[in-house]
Amino acid sequence: METERAALVETFRRADPDAPTLCEGWTVRHLLAHLVQREHHPLRQAADVIARPRPGRERFLGRLVEQARTPAGYAALLETFAAGMSPRNPVGWAGDRAHHVEYVIHHEDVRRGRGPVDPRVLPPDQVRAIWAELAPLARLGYRRSPVGVVQAVPGGPRRVARRAPDAVVVAGDPVELALHASGRVEAADVDVVGRAETVERFLRWSGPTVAAREDVDA
Structure with a gap:
């Protein structure tokens, strides 16, 4: 899982934060904020899911997105994701197998947001x-x-x-x-x-x- 996290971090680093992704209504910046919120603020994540807003209009996710509007803010959000999941987050207790596929899919959400790309060659x-x-x-x-x-x-x-x-x-x-x-x-x-x-x-x-x-x- 950590190998895929590291690869995803590099893709986030190279990507245009305002580029579209495969997730309707979300830019690259939204998707990075989603991963950070999921791993470090699970209660806020749950509140956004329960509220069922239009994609891109989430209350708590929107706060993280706004904090990442500047290059420095985006870099800080990316470093939070790169550092790994909070040990206090119950989402992490299931182990690596519960999250690896999610990282792979979200990696492709970023890569393919503007259309088809060559597939990655994975080990x-x-x-x-x-x-x-x-x-x-x-x-x-x-x-x-x-x-x-x-x-x-x-x-x-x-x-x-x-x-x-x-x-x-x-x-x-x-x-x-x-x-x-x-x-x-x-x-x-x-x-x-x-x-x-x-x-x-x-x-x-x-x-x-x-x-x-x-x-x-x-």
Whole structure:
């Protein structure tokens, strides 16, 4: 997880803070503020989620965003994220496995906010870890699918994310599968295969109207 955190820090450092991300209504600055709030101010994070404001209009998140409007403020927010999660935050008690996929997805939120980019080349051990940690997200993301869903890595493993008599196979590298399962449908480089009518039902449900959740492990 800390390797991915360090890589994400460098991407935040190079990015335009006002650039769009894959999270509707959020700039790079908003996304960085979200990660800091999640790791250091969980009660404020919960209050924003409960209030259900329009993306970009969150009360407590907005305060962090405003504090990061200047270059110095943005740098300070980034250093807070780089330093790691607060040891007093219950979110961190679940261990690294609970957060690695979130960092990977948010990393792509930043990278792909302005359109397609070349995929990152990740170490094989990290790719295997993403696949291993993806199951809970897949079950959550596809729980309302009108058809069954099987995730598959081309030439590699597969798993059932949702059981149903008719099913599609969503195939791609683990990072792409994570993006698709979390609602980043247009940004995910995957193939959906199956019977024509089953694929059509799935695509009607999973199309670009399925918004990316602001917190992928919610």
